[in-house]
Amino acid sequence: MMTTSLQLQLWWNQRPNRGFTVESTLTKQGQRFLTKLATSGDASYINNLIRRFVHSSPKSVSLTTLSHLLSPSTSQPHLSSLAFPLYTRIAEAPWFSWNPKIVADLAALLDKQGQHEAFEALICEATSKLESRSRDLALFYCKLLESHSKQGSERGFEIAYSYLNQLLHSSSSVYIKRRVYEYMVSGLCAMDRPREAEELVEDMRIKGLEPSAFELRSVMYGYGRLGLFEDLERIVDQMEEREEFDIDTVCSNMVLSTYGIHGEHMKMVYWLQRMRNSGIPFSIRTYNSVSNSCPTIMRKLVDLRGGFPLSIAELNAGLEGNEAIVVRELIGSSAILEEVMVWDSKQAKLDLHGLHLGSSYLVMLLWLEEMHRRLNDSNYSIPAEVVVVCGSGKHSNVRGESPVKMLVKEMMVNMRSPLKIDRKNNGCFVAKGKAVRDWLCLRYELS
Incomplete structure (x- = not known):
């Protein structure tokens, strides 16, 4: 060295x-x-x-x-x-x-940068360190394959793939074989080679190893990302035929995400209806996947000074075509609030962590309507404090400038809300519960 x-x-x-x-x-x-x-x-x-x-x-x-x-x-x-x-x-x-993931990530980066001498030195060091521990060595090459796929490095990917392919034929360990198949399938899909990944899944079956939901979801998502929806739907059908594989929220979000990539709003509507009819709950990722595919909404939120709807009724009136249909389907239920909202006599809190800009906007509109309903329902006590948690921007593209915080601030200013940035925590908006009730009552009366 x-x-x-x-x-x-x-x-x-x-x-x-x-x-x-x-x-x-x-x-x-x-x-x-x-x-x-x-x-x-x-x-x-x-x-x-x-x-x-x-x-x-x-x-x-x-x-x-x-x-x-x-x-x-x-x-x-x-x-x-x-x-x-x-x-x-x-x-x-x-x-x-010594950490196999860090070394794998660094090796893949060096290979992509063309620093092949340093790349080979790291690989030799890892092989020498792990050669007597077959599981650890296999896992390192699995991580290396994954790192190359994330970097989009064809050369490095083929090197790692070739080693793992040899390992499939030489190892007698079922554990190693399963792990290798898992990473090879997901790696091929990440490299936009889902057809080869599906062939590998069939090879698993031939070898007596039943593929898991992970492999099938990877192939499904790989096809969908390329817009090969007939193949995606074929894999979904295969999963449904096997009782041990549930089409759950995770799987549904992956399907919605691929439809959203290609702007297939009516396919998203069908899938959202399918989720609702099957009792599959919407999640934060569901909202993120759908809202990110809505160009009209996202254009309005990029430049907040241009104005944007401040109620669900205004939003629905301003949307057209398939985008309007998919948004109405998404926000037709306020069940998402159960995941992001806490309510008791001391505090009503909305936590927007994990929500993207578009989904934060939609959830805020749903939350305002739900707050108005609850604050005027005798079954609910008025909380002492109302809090909206949006973060201070520690993980934003520009540190300290949270797009979600800027959105919430603009909404509160335009709506003349009593919710203000908390002096103790600038990632939160706070107000007294009674002040929020009075404000919402007045607002909905005027509208």
């Missing part, structure tokens, strides 16, 4: 010469560290910064920062060039424990 200084110098020579901003998933300490790196043009200074950062940071901060740089979904892909020297320094820390 190369020394740290030489690794750093080689990395620095290949590094793109441009600035960057830091994604919000980082801790503040990690943000400051990357910001300092971005402003330096000297490799030795970078080396000292990395060394001091790892030495002075808690284990969790160092690993979170590394994971941030390894993520294929980063909005600043060139940040990933920092991952290799940072990992090298972290690996020298006394608290470091």
Whole structure:
């Protein structure tokens, strides 16, 4: 293995010469560290910064920062060039424990960047470390295959796939075979090769291994993502024929998501009706999948200054065509509120965590109507406090600027609501229960 200084110098020579901003998933300490790196043009200074950062940071901060740089979904892909020297320094820390997922993610990233020497060194190190532990070695290559598929790296994927394919024929362990099939099927689907994945599922059956719901859902989603809906529906039919596989909320959300990708609103309507008729509950992900596919709603929420409907009646009046039908089907029931709303004499709380911008908007409209109903129903006591939790933006694209918080604020201002940002927690809106009741009564009387 190369020394740290030489690794750093080689990395620095290949590094793109441009600035960057830091994604919000980082801790503040990690943000400051990357910001300092971005402003330096000297490799030795970078080396000292990395060394001091790892030495002075808690284990969790160092690993979170590394994971941030390894993520294929980063909005600043060139940040990933920092991952290799940072990992090298972290690996020298006394608290470091070798982690197959981190190494797999780093190896896949290096392969995608064309740093094949470093990639091969990591693989050799892992193979040497795990060669006497067959399960651990198989799991490492499974993780490597998954990492390559997330990076979309054809070369690396084929290398890992070839090894796992050999393992299927040489291993006598049922556990290893099941794990390998699981990762190979999901990996092929992630690489947009669902037909090969389905063939692999059939191979499982031939070998006497019954595929699980995970493999079948992966193939189903793989077809749907490509718009091959006849194949998707064929897999759904196969699952229904087998009593041990339920078409549940998770499976339904995957189907809705693929329909939404292609703007197939009427297919989404059919599936939502099917869920309702079968007693399959809608979830946060159901709302996210449907609302993300509604261009009219999303356009209005991108620029809040342009105005947007502030009631379900106004919303329905402003939507047209298939989009209007799918939204009406989605919000036809307020059952989702049972998942995101808490009510007792002390507090009525709506928690928007996990909801995307469009689904937060729809849930807010449903919540306002439900609040008005309950606050005027003698079966419900008036809570002392009403709280809307939307987060402060720690995980937003721009740290501290939560789109959901901005949406809720705009809605409350436009509706002249008593709900204001909490002085103790700027990720919440609060008001007295009686004030909210009086406001909603007046609002619905006027409307």
